[in-house]
Amino acid sequence: MSGEYFTNRHVEIARIRTAMLTPSSLLVYGLRRMGKSSAIVIAGERARAARPKPIVVSADLSTATSLFDVATRLLRSLYQETRFLRLRFEDVLGGLAPRVTLKFDTQGNPPAITFGIDRRTATDEERRRAFEDVIERLVHLRSRTKRPVAVVLDEFQAINAIGGEGAEWHLRDAMQRHGDLSFICAGSQQSLIEEMIGPTRAFYKAFNMLHMGPLEDAHFASWIDERLRLALRVEGDVGGEIVRVAGPRTQDVVQVARQLFFRGLALDRPVEPADVADALDDVVRNEEPLIRSIWNRLAANQQDVLRVVALGATQLFSAEVRDRYGLPAASSVHKAVEALVAHGLLLRDERGIAFDSPFVERWARR
Ligand SMILES: Nc1ncnc2c1ncn2[C@@H]1O[C@H](COP(=O)(O)OP(=O)(O)OP(=O)(O)O)[C@@H](O)[C@H]1O
Ligand SMILES: [Mg+2]
Incomplete structure (x- = not known):
């Protein structure tokens, strides 16, 4: 996804990187499949080149069912992130132990992490406490290592599904209390996000906002042509046609371009704009089982x-x-x-x- 497979977003990536390195709260928002998560991943890679090297931990909220799951994910990410520090993870966790236990396997995989509470029977208060504990550990780690610490929460709008407005206020509170951490949140469903940052809600004025809109058409089109030309002959404005039929979401455009690329390899003539419709149909055919199962419900x-x-x-x-x-x-x-x-x-x-x-x-x- 990085480097040559990724184009533009210089401004957005630079802003996210800066937010990771200096305490702040940034909300990256925009329609689905625009490229929010990938921009954050790349910004993280670039931030890690800074000195002192920051600690960037992340969790995807979309499949978490409680703040407890979020806490576990952050810890797992923290484990990966802090290996370069060559600290014992138990030391990194400090006061969290012995409430947290790590089970290592022999294959060198990340450890299984369990809190001293049962995921299923814990009360809401205990689950929140687990989350709070992890945030406090991160604050501690920051002051101890003097490194910037950034917490990335992807699919951030799911916090509402996790625990309603109560969880929203709880998270906002944690963000404000621990102002020396960076919080980078990303969210899609625009209407949900707008509600969550509305005047009566928890995240009102809590974030700097970074909108992730469509890539600029002409640039995106020529980037696609350039990549197709690495292996194919291209005649006419093929990139432009792909952006026209599949845009404006970045992922949809890339998906059709990729399909056209494979199609083009089997042709004994140059690809042309008229081939784009067939590539689009290929994608629809590939997605058909998925679409049909959604439709039937x-x-x-x-x-x-x-x-x-x-x-x-x-x-x-x-x-x-x-x-x-x-x-x-x-x-x-x-x-x-x-x-x-x-x-x-x-x-x-x-x-x-x-x-x-x-x-x-x-x-x-x-
Ligand atoms: N700047 C880019 N250049 C090339 N490809 C990109 C770019 N941004 C995104 N993509 C492609 O689009 C795909 C989707 O991007 P990503 O997952 O970052 O979007 P998202 O906004 O986080 O979507 P969602 O809201 O569904 O989580 C990526 O896997 C990548 O293939
Ligand atoms: Mg995403």
Whole structure:
């Protein structure tokens, strides 16, 4: 992902790197698949070249079910991060032991980490305490080693699903109390993030904000052409066409470009813009089992709404559109749209209601 497989984002990466090296709270936000997590990973690699070398620990909140899981993930990451310090991990953990035990295996894998409490039966208070303990250890580690310490929390909006607003306030509190750490959070679902930083909520004014928007089209297009040309002959504005059909999310564009690359290897002529549609269809075909299983779990109303949006209708609530496409009453359509937005299949943008994924859109249009 780093180096030649990654383009641009110089400004964003520099800002994240700086935030890792100087105590601060930064929220990297933007639509899904724009490149937030990768920019943070690269910023971390670059930050580690600074002296004194910082300690950057991270946890992905999306699959955590409590702050306890977050604490365990941070510890596991800390173990990896501090190996270069050649300290005994027990010393790194200091006051946490003996509440934390490490089980090493013989293959040299990272140890299994267990707190002195049971993950399943611990009270909310104990789980929070575990999280708090880890943060306090990090503060201690910072003052002891004089190194910058950065905590990366990816899929940060999931904190709400983990423990509701209570967990949000708890995390905010920890961030404020330990102002000499850096907190780098990243989050996707724009509407959730906006709520969480709203005036009555925990993270109001708690962060510097870094928006991760689309890569600049012309630059992205020529970067793709350049990479295709390493192994293929390219005729016409192929990169531009890929960005046009698969954009604006970075990952979608890269996925179609990769597919076109493999397609091109089997052709005995140059690739051209007209080949892009086939590459897009290849991707849709590859994703079909996944899309179908999501589709099958939707209510009939929701499937109808997706079909109609795929056909290009935007005014879903108007009587005329509902009549033309046989959609139910406006209130049912409204409910279906809400569910699909919450599900991440649709989103609201300047144009109205749109698909999150160009691949799902194309599939639903067949
Ligand atoms: N600047 C870039 N240059 C080339 N490829 C990129 C770039 N940024 C992202 N990508 C590609 O897009 C993929 C998705 O990026 P990433 O996982 O960082 O997005 P994200 O914003 O964190 O998405 P999500 O919201 O789903 O977590 C990467 O695996 C990589 O293939
Ligand atoms: Mg991500």
